[in-house]
Amino acid sequence: MTPAPAAEAARIVLEAGAVYTRTSGDPFFFSSGWASPIFIDIKRLIAFPEARDRLIALALARIEALYGEGAFDQIAGCELAGVPFAAIVADRLRLPLVVAKKQSRGFGRLAQLEGAFDPGARTLLIDDLTTDGRTKANFRRALEAAEADVVGVFVLLDYRVFGAGGDIGSLMTLADILAAARAHALLEPGPLGVIEAFAADAAGWSRRNGGIGGV
Amino acid sequence: MQSFIGEIGSAPLLFGAGERALAEQLFAGLKAMSFDGVGISRETYGPGETQAMALIETAAKQHGLETCWDAARNLIVRLPGAAPELPVAATGSHVDSVPEGGNYDGAAGVIAGLMTLIAAKRLGGRQRTLELYVLRGEESAWYGGPCYFGSRALFGQLEASDFASARRGSDVTLGAAMAACGADMAALTAGAPLLRPEHFQAWIELHIEQGPVLVAKAKPVGIVTGIRGNVRHRRVVCRGEAAHSGAVPRWLRHDAVLAMAELLMRIDEHWRVLLEWGEDLVVTSGIVETNPREHAVSRVPGEVSFALEYRSQDAKTLQSFGALIRSECDQIGAKRGVAFDLGPALPTKPAKMSEDLVERAAAVAAAKAIPAEIMPSGAGHDTAVFANAGVPATMIFVRNEHGSHNPNEAMDMADFFLGAEVLGQTLLDIAVQPEGDRP
Known part of the structure; x- marks a missing residue:
């Protein structure tokens, strides 16, 4: 039986060694201020051509399932980690690529973007992952300020435990990672239990461990 | 204007030994009266400035030139032309200095302008009147910005906040x-212009370059x-x-x-990209500055103040850059929880020079085989006030x-005489021509 795409993607990420845990001592602190016992480094996958290739194939299937065929005029990648994945997706789909920068530089319509497109271009914004969706809003604003039609925002991993997130499409979630870890014994049972407790109440867990408790 | 090109590089020099000796003598005289132990101090609307102007006036009178003082106590040296009703060919600069x-x-x-009027008198044949404006109060060091008090007074631009x-x-x-210098305060506070821009056919100011461009380009x-x-x-x-x-x-x-720090680095990054x-x-x-009353090594700083200045030749760039700074302040403020x-x-407006005058001066330099660089001015000058008034x-x-x-300003007198040649010849060529629209 072919595993479900999310489960297969989660297993690829685990087997690439991209999942780090800290279930005792100081937790991880994400740049958004959340404390977490788990940190998933999706960027690491760019170093593994076979795994990367499969992950992109799964992502392409998921994108088509979510948005339909031919739904976009261009693919946008978020600086920095979203760019390699967006570039490969754009290449596979033979679509134009645009890079959305964290900050604008200089004057003009494309000051926060690299590339070129006409107003109204139907755009899929791609990033490696999302925690609470706040940074995606910044990239979306940059595209919309340049009159792109942002049809969708897609990430390879959505933690989906910090609330918000909104209408972000994803290939896999933290729940998929934890399910795959348990199914294939890819994380130790002790730490896995701590992380499952965190996933059940991430805001509370973060607050109790010195991080922010909400957006 | 083809007439001044002639044989390139062979045009005769305007200034003789007499004017050159006078220039050396005036620089020495100014230095002697204004040396403060470290450098030169001639305070805006102060006694040193007045004394320097008196030195120039004495030399002008000795050479048979007319002088007068306007309501802002700027000194005007005049050589009437055969057609005094025509707009004048004018030059000038300031005599105040920063401290030290x-x-x-x-x-x-000022000295190059005086040389020009003296040589013009010797040569004769002018239609237009030539005028030298010895201006006061150009430096912001004494009373702060926007300064240019002497030239702004000419065009009725001084405001209550200046006084x-x-x-x-x-x-x-x-x-x-x-x-205290004898200015007519009633006239100045009323804000009426002392002159109309139409009084001038052309204004050309000689000044030392205050940046490193000419040294780098090896041009005088x-x-x-x-x-x-x-x-x-x-x-x-x-x-x-x-x-x-x-x-x-x-x-x-x-x-x-x-x-x-983030704001300044963001501004630096925008600057790099805009270049x-x-x-x-x-x-x-x-x-x-952090506040010395509350700052400490072991305290996260709650407040900091800093100055911010940006300059451009393009008014639109200044406006867009201002908007960019405000937007960065908002974004960084929101991100970091600061205000x-x-x-x-x-603001001081940028000034565009007359393309015709730039061409005329370049032609004069070429005719005299004087290597000249066509360049913008990074520093502000009285000439911006004239240009923005429509001169x-x-x-x-x-x-x-x-x-x-x-x-440590180091101007070579040989370079000064070359610059004075370009100034003097360009003005003289304008003064002999009675016809022609203002450039």
Whole structure:
């Protein structure tokens, strides 16, 4: 039986060694201020051509399932980690690529973007992952300020435990990672239990461990 | 204007040994009367400035030139032409200096102008009147910006806030200093122009270059295409929240200094990219202060203040850059939980020089085989006031090492005479031509 795409993607990420845990001592602190016992480094996958290739194939299937065929005029990648994945997706789909920068530089319509497109271009914004969706809003604003039609925002991993997130499409979630870890014994049972407790109440867990408790 | 080109490189020199000796003598005289132990100090609307102007007036009278003082106590030296009803060909510069400044900043243009009028009298044959304006109060060092008090007075631009500005380190106001010099305060406060822009056919100011361009390009003379305007925020305040430097984690801080640092680095990055795209821009934050009453090594800074100045030849660039700074302040403020208060923005408009005058000066330089660089002026000058009032204007720069506003200004007299040739010949060529629209 072919595993479900999310489960297969989660297993690829685990087997690439991209999942780090800290279930005792100081937790991880994400740049958004959340404390977490788990940190998933999706960027690491760019170093593994076979795994990367499969992950992109799964992502392409998921994108088509979510948005339909031919739904976009261009693919946008978020600086920095979203760019390699967006570039490969754009290449596979033979679509134009645009890079959305964290900050604008200089004057003009494309000051926060690299590339070129006409107003109204139907755009899929791609990033490696999302925690609470706040940074995606910044990239979306940059595209919309340049009159792109942002049809969708897609990430390879959505933690989906910090609330918000909104209408972000994803290939896999933290729940998929934890399910795959348990199914294939890819994380130790002790730490896995701590992380499952965190996933059940991430805001509370973060607050109790010195991080922010909400957006 | 083809007439001045003739045989390139072979045109005769305007100034003789007499004018050259007078120039050397006047520079020496000014230096002797204004040396403060370190450099040259001629205070805006102060006795040193007046004394320097009197030296110029004496030399002008000795050479048979007319002199008068206007309501702002600027000195005007005049050589009437055969058709005095025509708009005049004018030059001039300032004689005040920054404290412990150099002898050539301003004075070089006044002396070159005087040489021009003296040579013109000797040569004869002019239709237009030639005028030299010995201007007061160009430097912002004594009473702050926007300065250019002497030239702004000519066009009725002085405001109540100018008269009220206090002298550095004292409470004497500019208005009081002007009155002490004999200025007609009733006329000046009424704000009526002392002259109309139509009085002038052309205005050309010679000045030492205050940047390193001519030295780098190994050229003695520059011809100026535009003068950068600027926007100054004298005191931007960034307010965050003071906290214990050990006890408060990163994401709970509102560190005013890091927010300011991020803002300045963002501005630096925008600047770099705008230069890549061909914009003219310079940006400076020359003062940065945390409050000494509350700052400490072990305290997360809750407040910092800093100055912000940006300059461009293009008014649109200044406007867009201002909007960019405000947007960065908002974004960084929201991200870091701080607030930026930019305070008032003091603008000085950029000035575009007359293309016709730039061409005329370049043709004169070519005819005399004087290597000349066509360039913008980074520093502000009285000429910007003339240009923005509607007078066709340009400037002649003279190569100068070690920058300006310091006692180490190093202008070679040979370079000065080359610059004076370009100034004098260009003005004289305009003065002999009775016809022609204003350039």
